[in-house]
Amino acid sequence: MRTGVIGLILPSTFSFLEMMWRICPALAVGCTVVALVPPASPTPLLLAQLAGELGPFPGIINVISGPASLGPVLASQPGVQKVAFCGALEEGRALRRALAGEGAELGLALGAEALLLLSDAADVDSAVEGVVDAAWSDRSPGGLRLLVQESVWEEAMRRLQARMGRLRCGRGLDGAVDMGARGAAARDLAQRYVREAQSQGAQVFQAGDVPLDSPFYPPTLVSDLPPASPCAQAEVPWPVVVASPFRTAKEALALANGTPRGGSASVWSERLGQALELGYGLRVGTVWINSHGLRDPAVPTGGCKESGSSWHGGPDGLYEYLRPSGTPARLSYLSKNLNYDSFGLVVPSALPAGPETGPTPAPPYGLFVGGRFQAPGARSSRPIQDAFGNLHGYVAEGGAKDIRGAVEAAHQAASSWAGQSPGARRALLWALAAALERRESALASRLERQGVELKAAKAEVELSVRRLRAWGAQAQAQGQTLQLGVLAIVCPDEWPLLAFVSLLAPALAHGNTVVMVPSGACPLLALEVCQDMATLFPAGLVNVVTGDRDHLTRCLALHQDIQALWYFGSAQGSQFVEWASAGNLKPVWVSRGLPRAWEQEAEGAGPELGLRAARTKALWLPMGD
């Protein structure tokens, strides 16, 4: 069902097309839109006026003209369910931090830099035309990083420079120009970047028929920029192209993936195998092969890493404005006095209340990291009580170092797991399901000690087994999906077995490796399951870390190398997770402190879980000879 009221925040250099890409799907699924646009653009106001004349539905598009500082104000209005922002990276980060705790979900599409990879098997002249399309035209969103294979470097540079000489800049409405201007701010940004690049040792080439007066900036080619210089790390502004050489395809991938940005890229090579390998290897949202900038409303366009994770176009674009039927409207749960610097920083130490009585407890569980149980870095454990106040067992006290180890183990297992066929994934999930069935009595008795009736306990185990099988079957049925990478999941306190399994299964089924923090009230059930995973699963596929939940959440939320974080805990924790995700802009899913009906199909095993566990990538390959 539709989400509700969408707030749309546009940057000062937005294009009309970008705005329509967000307004149209929102309206199409039944949402209404409030857009905040910079005061210098009258076009959206005209659009709103036209929309207002539509008679029966005034108010489907509303436009406010105002400064960017109104963004957080708009976003924190009570009725707004989702905020879509497209613009610069730092503004997106600031918005993410400002909106932590508010009711609205945030969709970010940041940065405008693209990448063009020119291999020696390419049609160099056509690739040069691709560079013109990508960087020196009015259609290009931003600057371009150009990677050229060393053996064709001289040729490519010569042709580029000759082509630049033929470009014409002028007023946009003059039909005979190639590119216009984007305002004084964009020009100043480009100028500053080029000056800094020069001072850091780069060669700068500018050409083209460009008017000398203010907002026009000539097409610029920057080469010989040292890779470690600050300019090489920063985003390239329009209309600058920064060119660097590479020796082999592997090096090209390493260079291309070695930035925090992950928007779009094109690969130029006439060798099909090489082109597809590079296309699959690039960590971006869209890859064009032997072309650049192709778009179609039916194809999802978006990014990954710090380019934000919101999509437009295709079914993913529609899902941005939908939420599962039956979910209530999102409300703000902001806690104004949450101290982000101190949340979860120090683990409260708990002294035992009195002498421990009762039967000798079993030896403490370790952390399940890298396929085996290990002792925690802090070398201490915490006691777990059962529902009747007796000691149920001891679990390890995990800390920041353990989280770091777990994430590393998950990354090491990630590439081989992602390469597994859907059938192999199904087989593993079904094997785990069978193992849980065999363990039913042990699991049920532990659940009983937590106060669950025997019949309900058995039902919970059965349902967990069924869900594992269902996700396994789905993994095989839908074939190869694109995984996010390492997924961190903080499980809810309630439903210690069912929720654990319900979250684990879709994450694994879509090719991710996971780091999980199980239920705080009773982590023992999750650790029982780990005993089976130790024998069945490859090492590092699933890692379970127990300990103080707030502290572990803090470590996970601030970790820059986790690709997504799901948090089912307190409202304060949810707010912290949203705030901290601004670090590497990982997509987060938080419970906001509200309970979730894990035993029901819709909330425990619905399609939302699958959608959040995978990402999309578009690959374009024009045909014809």
Added chain:
Amino acid sequence: MSTHNQGTELDLSWISKIQVNHPAVLRRAEQIQARRPVKKEWQAAWLLKAVTFIDLTTLSGDDTSSNIQRLCYKAKYPIREDLLKALNMHDKGITTAAVCVYPARVCDAVKALKAVGCNIPVASVATGFPAGQTHLKTRLEEIRLAVEDGATEIDVVINRTLVLTGQWEALYGEIRQFRKACGEAHLKTILATGELGSLTNVYKASMIAMMAGSDFIKTSTGKETVNATFPVAIVMLRAIRDFFWKTGNKIGFKPAGGIRSAKDSLAWLSLVKEELGDEWLKPELFRIGASTLLSDIERQIYHHVTGRYAAYHDLPMS
């Protein structure tokens, strides 16, 4: 023509690694047509310039001396006198670049041009035009006979069989022989791009033709199903530019066949200007092979001068 392209030794490494991406070239072709429109008095000027590039052509089975005579008169006076006077261009010596006919009609053309008092060259097609599927001996003899009759430019067709079977050395050898047979005459090599199969083959054939000593490379005979199109032209112009960068020799370009409207001719001029630059926009380096194009240009100029659209009968036939 003053100096000829002496050609170079055959160097297959110039063509061995070439790949041309068809969809990307198509995209560039569309862009060029859309991006450089020319209006008003500049359009009139460009159209007059386009007239000076035309090789006025008649290549039909029913050519006789009477229509050749008409053609040659039209070549000398391509635009009606009063229209040129209105543009103040009547004394600039605007004629077409050449007249192009079959070998058997070369004598008629030379006579007609002398009668009119025009010294533009007569170009003859040769070597089994249009299909080229005759013995090498007769093809070479055709060239020699046409040159004897007074043709100062020869348009030869290459042997497509050699291109499609990848026999580049043989192709080079044949064109070298055409070059020798031409002697002092100016050699245009028709690649018949519609029959070459792929844009990569077009590039390779262009390079071989230039290496072998062609003064011009020409897209097509005008008799194929697909004649001069922008994608093919872009590839050939890139080959010309690459040859210039490698050797310093400027080779000319001629599209032929299918260019009927004045608007098209302006797009062709833009294309050459964009890809090669202003130095190539002169009759020594650029020609357009056309017959009905001239009438359409004349009508456009009539419209520019008078503000009215002319009927075909308002303007002299060619």
